[in-house]
Amino acid sequence: MLLWHASSLxxxxxxxxxxxxxxxxxxxxxxxLLVPDISQTAALYCTTGTAVITLIMVGLIIxxxxxxxxxxxxxxxxxxxxPVPRTAAAFAWYTVCLVLALPGAVAxxxxxxxxxxxxxxxxxxxVPAVLLASFTATMLGYAVANAIERPMVTVILTQVVIFLxxxxxxxxxxxxxxxxxxxxxxxxxxxxxxxxxxxxxxxxGFDNRLAESYAVLIAWAVGSALVAAIAIGRRR
Amino acid sequence: MIAVPAVRPRAGVHYWWDSYRxxxxxxxxxxxxxxxxxxxIQLLLSAGMAVLYGFYLPVIPPQLAAFIVxxxxxxxxxxxxxxxxxxxxxxRKLAGTYEFTLAFPVPRMADVLSSVTVYTAxxxxxxxxxxxxxxxxxxxxxxxxxxxVPAVLLTAVTASAAGAAIGHxxxxxxxxxxxxxxxxxxxxxxxxIVFPAHQFPSWLAEVNRYLPFMNMATVLRSALLPGLAGDVxxxxxxxxxxAVVSLxxxxxxxxxxx
Numbered sequence: 001m002l003l004w005h006a007s008s009l010x011x012x013x014x015x016x017x018x019x020x021x022x023x024x025x026x027x028x029x030x031x032x033l034l035v036p037d038i039s040q041t042a043a044l045y046c047t048t049g050t051a052v053i054t055l056i057m058v059g060l061i062i063x064x065x066x067x068x069x070x071x072x073x074x075x076x077x078x079x080x081x082x083p084v085p086r087t088a089a090a091f092a093w094y095t096v097c098l099v100l101a102l103p104g105a106v107a108x109x110x111x112x113x114x115x116x117x118x119x120x121x122x123x124x125x126x127v128p129a130v131l132l133a134s135f136t137a138t139m140l141g142y143a144v145a146n147a148i149e150r151p152m153v154t155v156i157l158t159q160v161v162i163f164l165x166x167x168x169x170x171x172x173x174x175x176x177x178x179x180x181x182x183x184x185x186x187x188x189x190x191x192x193x194x195x196x197x198x199x200x201x202x203x204x205g206f207d208n209r210l211a212e213s214y215a216v217l218i219a220w221a222v223g224s225a226l227v228a229a230i231a232i233g234r235r236r
Numbered sequence: 237m238i239a240v241p242a243v244r245p246r247a248g249v250h251y252w253w254d255s256y257r258x259x260x261x262x263x264x265x266x267x268x269x270x271x272x273x274x275x276x277i278q279l280l281l282s283a284g285m286a287v288l289y290g291f292y293l294p295v296i297p298p299q300l301a302a303f304i305v306x307x308x309x310x311x312x313x314x315x316x317x318x319x320x321x322x323x324x325x326x327x328r329k330l331a332g333t334y335e336f337t338l339a340f341p342v343p344r345m346a347d348v349l350s351s352v353t354v355y356t357a358x359x360x361x362x363x364x365x366x367x368x369x370x371x372x373x374x375x376x377x378x379x380x381x382x383x384x385v386p387a388v389l390l391t392a393v394t395a396s397a398a399g400a401a402i403g404h405x406x407x408x409x410x411x412x413x414x415x416x417x418x419x420x421x422x423x424x425x426x427x428x429i430v431f432p433a434h435q436f437p438s439w440l441a442e443v444n445r446y447l448p449f450m451n452m453a454t455v456l457r458s459a460l461l462p463g464l465a466g467d468v469x470x471x472x473x474x475x476x477x478x479a480v481v482s483l484x485x486x487x488x489x490x491x492x493x494x
Contacts, residue, residue, distance in 0.1 A: 019414075023421065030425025034292050036435050042294065156277065163281065167288030178291050 001084050001092035008075075009066075013100055016062055020104025024054035028112040031172055040118070042173065047112025048120075048199045049172035053165065055105040055130065056194060059097035059138030060165070061158045067142075068151035086232055090142060090225070097138045098131070105130075109202075126201025133194035136217045139224035140190065147231040164191075171195040187212070190220040246341065255342035259350035262340075266333070267324070267354075274320060275358050282312035282362035286370035289430050300431060301374035302464055306457040307430035308370045310391065312363035314423055314449065316355050317395020318402075319416045324351065325403030326412040338490060348400055348486045356392035363388070367460075376461075384459035391452040394475050397482035398448065404489040429453040433466070445470070448478045 006013070028050040032038050038046070070076040079089070113120060141158065148154045165171065168182065169191035175183035186192040193213035200210050264271070286308040290296055296304075328334040337347065371378055399416070406412045423429070426440065427449035433441040444450040451471035458465035465471075 026421065026425065031292065033425065033435060034289065034431060035294075036300070036431075039294075156273075160277070160280075163284065167284060167291065170291070173292050173294075177294060 001082075001089050002095060004082075005092050005096045009096065012066065013096075016058060016100045017103050019062075020054055020058065020101060021107045023057065024050060024104040024108030025111050027053065028108045029115060032116065038116070040116070043112070043116035044118055044203060045174060046172050047109060047116060047118060048202050049195055050112060051105045051109040051202075052133065052171055052195045052198050053162075054108050055101050055134055055198070056137035056165070056191075057104075057162065058101040059094070059134060060141040061162045062100075063093070063097050063138065064141040064145035064154050064158045067145035068154040071149070071151045080232065086229065090139075090228065093142060094135055094138045097141075098134045101134065120202050121204060123201055123204050125204070126198065129197035129201040132214065132217050132221070133198050136190055136194065136221040136224070139221050139228065143224040143227040143231070146228045169195075188216060190217060193217045252343050252346060255346040256350055259340070259342055259346050260353055262337075263350050263354045271354075271358060275361070278312070278316060278320075278358060278362040279365055281315065282308070282366035283369045285311045285424075286366045287373055290374065296374065298376075302376050302461055303432060303457075304430045305367070305370045305374050305376040305378070306460045306464060307453050308366045309363050309388065309456045309460075310429050310449070310453040311424075312366050313356075313359050313388070313391050313395050314429075314452065315420055316359040316362075317392065317397075317399045318419050318423070319399070320358075321351060321355050321396050321399030322403035322406075322412050322416045324355075325400065326409035329407075329409045344487055344490050345483070347490070348397070348483065351400055352393055352396040355396050356389075359392060360388075378460045379462065381459050381462065384456070387455040387459045390472070390475050390479065391456060394448055394452065394479040394482065397479050397486065401482040401485040401489075404486050423449050427453075446474060448475055451475050 028047055031046045031050065032043065035042055035046075067076065070079065082089075109120075112118065144157060144161075145154055148157065168178075169186050169189065170178055170183060171191055171194075175186065175192065178186075183192075187209070193216040196209060196213040197217060286304065289304050293300065325334070328337060340347070367378075370376075402415060403412055406415065427444055427447065428436055428441065429449060430453075433444060433450060436444070451474045454465045454468060454471035455475065458468040458471075
């Protein structure tokens, strides 16, 4: 399945990597322009937050839009007909989304550190954090793309989701800059926990509630995987 | 006797006006399932964008609050013109209705201006709601002048005409979508719409003087809070040039025979 994805996505994959790098680098500088006289803390939030957004963008946005396109051109049914376990197909998809997103996330992080003169203290905790954040985002997108039958609705829904993640989840800025109720609501939604987990791996001691974040992420990942499994297993 | 239908002359103001009205009807009817959806999304996104800029700032001084609020109308109009219009044209190209529509016996500009009209009308309620919401959220008192009407019209026409030029001029619909999405990304971060241009590196601020986005914000801002906007005459001039050039491109592309 990995081979199938890799070869069927050749052109799309290269375009995605390029768009990811451009978007990540563009965002990390652009967000800094919004804030006059940006402080070191704000710059750290912005740099690590942009890396997280870039990391989850493929699984959450570009991936579902690609699956929506597969529904339009009929490849979707063909893929479901292949004699491979559904979980193998899902994990192959996760691997592809992770590999395509990593260059953009690393580029955003490197450019942000250079531009704002930051030094990160990367710990091994970053590995499980990145794997889990990407997995949760990919499963969320996978659930949306498989559960919603109309491709147009998938495209619009994913655009609304990235808008909400960018603007209404405290990824690029500290939660206390939002109204209290919104910050609290974000504790149960997936985006703040993704940022908390990854940021902890990049600059330890920065965020608290690490265990809670991992728990919330795992819950979202399992829930989304279930929704996707039910949607795929449904007979047509 | 066979009744001969009255022959309408295919020229003149009446013919143009009738064609324009027919095209507006066609645009509304052919997209009747999609437009209400777009209307709601536009309403939510415009209001949502105005509020989210505030989250990014640790403190919001009154001057910056005024900038965010008066930048809101431009934020509401730009995506409609630069995303929705080219995507509508790209969809028509994919569905095959594009050539069908071009074959209508109507003046080409009636077709283009009808899209501009429909999409401007869709954007206006979102603009009003977003403006009211952001004025309340950031506690800014506006002093709107009658110049707001021409400012909104010129901004909407320039944005939709530029979007239509992108949609018509680029043959491949997929490329159209990528370009319009990248444009809006650029606009939200790299054009000084909700913050003063002096926060930018000087070369980027200078480039923005000749692009439409900052100038749209300037003409709208000057009509909402006098004294806050920069060089308003320059902004009207640049926008007019962009509008004329975009409409000319639309006209050239759709009257090309092939």
